[in-house]
Amino acid sequence: MSYLKFDKNLMINLEQSLPKEMLRTNKSGAYHCTTIVGCNTRKQHGLLVIPIPEMDDKAHVLLSSLDETVIQHGAPFNLGLHQYGEGVFSPNGHKYIRQFDCESVPTVTYRVGGVILTKEKVFISHENRILIKYTLVEAHSPTKLQFRPFLAFRNANDLCVQNGAINTATNPVKNGISTCLYAGYPNLFMQFSKQPEWVADGHWYNGVEYYKDRDRGIPYKEDLWVPGYFELPISKGESIIFSASTFEADPDTFIETYENELTSRTCRTSFYNCLKNSAKQFYLKNKSGMYIMAGYPWYNVRARDELMALPGCTLAIDHKEDFELIMETFLNALSHLLNDGIKDRTIGEIDLPDIPLWTIWAIQQYRRATSSRECREKYGENVRYIVEAIRNGKVNNLQLDQNGLLTSNGIDSPVTWLSASINGRPIIPRTGYILEFNALWYNALRFLISLYDGDAASVDYVDEINGLAEKVKESFVATFLNDYGYLYDYVNGTYTDLEVRPNMAIAIGMEYSPLDRRQRKKVLDLITRELLTPKGLRSLSPKSYAYRPVYVGDPIQREYAVHQGPARPWLFGFYADAYFKVFGVSGVGFIERMLIGYEDEMTEGCIGSLSELYDGNPPYTGRGAVSTAKNVGEILRTLKNVKELNKLQTLETEESK
Template identity: 25%
Template sequence: MLPIEFGPRVCGHLASATDREWLVPDGLGGYAMGTVGGLRTRRYHGLLVVAGPTPAARRLALVSLDPELTLPSGATVRLGAHEWRSDVVDPRGFELLERFDLTDGLPRWRWRVGDLVVERELAMAYGRSCLAVRHRLVSGGPARLGLAAVVTWRDAHGERRADGPPPVIEPVAGGAVVEGAFRLAGPDWSPEGRWWYGVHHREEAARGLTPEEDLWYAGRFAGALDKPGDTVSVLAWAGDPDALAVEPPPAGEVIEAARRRNRRVVAAARPADQVAATLALAADAFVIRPGGPGPAADTPAGAAPDVVAGYPWFGAWSRDTMISYEGLFLATNRADEGRELLRAYAATLSDGMLANTADTGRVEYNTVDGTLWFLHAVARHVAVAGDTDLAAELLPALRDVVDHHLRGTGRYGIGVDPADGLLAQGAAGEALTWMDARVDGEPVTQRAGKPVEVNALWINGLAAVAELAGLVGQDPGPVPAARDRARESFRRRFPAPAGWLHDVVDAPAPAYPRGAADRHDDDLLRPNQLLAWSLPYAPLEPDPAVLARIGAALLTPLGPRSLAPDSPGFVARHRGGPADRDSGYHQGTVWPWLIGPYADAARAAGPAGAELPALFTGLEAHLVEFGLGSVSETADGAAPHAATGAPFQAWSVAELLRVRGR
């Protein structure tokens, strides 16, 4: 894998150390997450974040374990870091860091105090909500290490304040149980019990959200570091009373098991180079089995596999899952798990539409493209894995999808227009494509009518269903005729006088006031049209000259912009409060996942495909810039294209992994 390591110049500089974040997932949707310097900059940062009944219903448990060294002279040295509402950062333990590295996906810190060097490592027990933290004396000594356990028990999306009751702490052998939900265990536990007021999260302040909370100092572990090799370790784990009663394996075993598993994940993917190896491990973070905990093994117990769209705040979304499918499962040789996932998602089909399981936990049917991406994912699975049994099993459901779309799904105006065979969609107040941001409940980019990528996906899906039917020896029925009609209409309707493709045709005029009285064909230059050339059964042959114009306007080092800079409404910076960010979400913001469609279109265009490796240079360098070893959700549309959004995003990783491997 790529070497990810930083010395004192990065670790000891506050801005540099907090711009870079690490993530250790538990395979259930929970995680440990923080910054290189140890300063918590988000409400979501913590050492034990516990998955709930849905992937997004997480709770923050163990906030931090703040190290403090007591030297033979009696002097104390604090190695933790916190920021307070006064804007003071105290303590500033990052200034004593001489090294941070991410090895086999696990973070490791080294602090130096003169000739004394202390190392910290941590890991999650895969398939169980369990954290292991180990401290080791590397050189020097003796010293005594204290570890202040700072806790809470709250929704990961919120905060907790001292004006409510403090967490309930129950003493048990070797530590404590907090709120009956999680347990701490380690050496020489001393209960404390007091509030720390006004902890500040600078990233939440920048995002226009509540930046402060109060935390509970529950108690302190301590142990001797007399000679090099001595260790002091702490475990923290969550679960029901029975699970809390059973102590996990020692911290060292948990850490070494995590290293071995991560190496197996990478080896199984058979990566071609260090970047591919890094991306294979990054992909693993998003593949979960909710409903654990299970044993600390390669496959946690629970439901069928699912996909977390992004960390730290997203849950499972069907559109993100299906766009990510090929990269996460097929490019990493996890087709068996993928098969389970596709079967589970097929069971959610209703009236020809795939459920979109939102972060709220409610099952909703509110995307026009999620189902079409599902058709694509099934077809790619069968093509890559040779899984004709799954093709035969799911074909009746896929035919039902086609039938419902041909006659209308009954939801949000989603259905084929009998006049031209193209797929139309749209309803007041709804945003059904992937450009689904809202401000005050109103869509920013509603795109009602016949969006270009939706119809490219529709034609691709029809062709895929016809191909699967032939593969298992079945009559495709009316599907080929529907495909041919839609493809002919697409080729006639979507080319725009501007020299690229319309983003939407037959859009209702109220949505586009500058248009005609009743209908309008929107020619804003957006990346959605890339799917018209990139899909396996794309409706158009790529025109190198058109792709060159699109690339010149949209391409950045981190992927295509969502709108050309000279277009009306372009937003250069994806910054500010929720309304500001959502207003610019698809109005020029860069989306790394779109590198996949761009690369496929460029490859299909012919000779220009030889230049493809140069497309990925910026994203490969990005692997050590923001979410370490991973790819961010978004970036600013204007240089220097600083990363924004979630630091770890499934479809960003999946699409880079997929197209680099072709």
């Protein structure tokens, strides 16, 4: 039985089915995203959404959707579904759905009278092409299928309105047509595995609505162009494949291409397999290198997100080579920045001050997956170079103070992951000594020492770095640990920020922490009481007057709320690390129970993945980007750590017998 399977009762209930979304990507920046009933509810939804480097490197919706119609005895039964007003849906094709199954590929089963039709969708890896396979499982009389393509040709964050500037021409190609609505866009090729009849019948479909955008307080209505329809007969037991792409394909290869793509799929038959499948959706490979996308449907590559996600999305799923390829691309970009001041075109926000620190943390996870020797041989000089770049003031907006701590100016613009801002000004102006920056710094120094400890040629250098690390440890405790037993979020001169925030979890979750076990436990207890939820750590304690647990409202309201209470799953990875540091293998049971909260999300939101954030209060509804790399990565990393500790516990039990 499939892990991700929804029956007729749920599918025909739009209140239950519309909030559930699905995502497939080509691992090169293009994607297909919609709801499980095929009704687009966001402007970023679409059947074929691709980046266009020649224009702006942003995602663009070419093919918004494809309406299928079953024709028997001259009677049409339209399987499409669009929203045209609040509570107004047409043509209500969801009422024919009998089942949705997403174990291997998204598969919808329709029943129209005596007709049973299945629809399976596959996005082809590293090609701007989606294939949809239609199979007529049952039919008692001659059957035809019609297909109406809804075209957008727009930026995924914009909306289309009826206009006279579109190019309505279509050109015949083998088993289909090509079209391009506006100059600068690539041609869209729509083809079938067998010859269809094309009927040119151009119309605007006005007033298509996206309720998710309406709820976000942003424009939500658009007009879509339908240039006509395809029609072709289908026999019982026959399969027909539809292809939408930015190049003309050979219809004779559709079946082989479809079957080959299936062999690379991770069947989503468990919590782990769902996350593994999701992790690989974030991969981005192009001529410049290999990357991890921050999330879908509206993020590109962002340096901090990539580094946070990297260990979980590669090493935790046994993709060591992918870690090495992505890290190689990243280190080259970081080197260009530190040496020449050149910012990478693909990796956004690489010039933020904490990026070198997160780079070392990601490399540290590589050692945990391999060995100190292998890590030193591959990345030792990179770690050493980054530490020296920080010590010598080569990192933008990151200064080493005489007390060994790092300072950064976050008053004018955000410098940390708490990056909410209005008109460019940070809502939370974290500046001066920033908690996680200095926890990462101490951890980086200790990690560097551990890599070169015992190396005869590095004895003096190790002693030098050890002296600096001791100074950092002493200053860290004196600066951040307060009389209440927890850690200030940031300290700027005489100002100490008393808000209880989850950056404490990062500080105590490091492999090397400036705090001793007793101090860690005290901080951990406070985090557990005030910040821990089944969906991650709250970004602010509910005891704070500024607490806003729900990420809703217009853009400004959401910007004020985003870091003032909603929970984030990625922070649970550091909480689990800290928990294991304090309790060892005896803490596995508790962490396993907490992971159930994330497993529950596999059938909610974007099925098989994790949303960007969750409300800080029950029922902890998912919000923001539907699928987020650092959330998926950190839960995968935690699952791997739990598995390893369970093995250790089993070995200890057997040895004690």
